Amino acid sequence: MKLYDLLDNAKCYEQIRQIRWPDGIKCPRCGSTDITRQGKDESQPDRQRYFCKECQRRFDDLTLSVF
Incomplete structure (x- = not known):
């Protein structure tokens, strides 16, 4: 992967x-894999939202990450 590939938000996510x-x-x-997709973030449309059926919490691509 090249650095310029990350300049596009969709490719970065x-x-x-x-x-x-x-x-x-x-x-x-x-750590459950029993999750569902819950649409995209309104302000960052390439950022996916998820819902964990195990612990009943919502998260997205960046939740609890260094970003």
């Missing part, structure tokens, strides 16, 4: 997802 969850999306709080 996709790269974050691949690095953070290489084996599939997991809840950052409980």
Whole structure:
């Protein structure tokens, strides 16, 4: 991957997802894979929202990350 690839928000969020969850999306709080997608963020439309069915919490691509 080249640095200029990250200048596009959609590509940047996709790269974050691949690095953070290489084996599939997991809840950052409980680690469950029983999650559903909950639309996109209004202010950052490439940022995906999720809901964990296990711990009943919402999270997004950046929740509890260094970003």
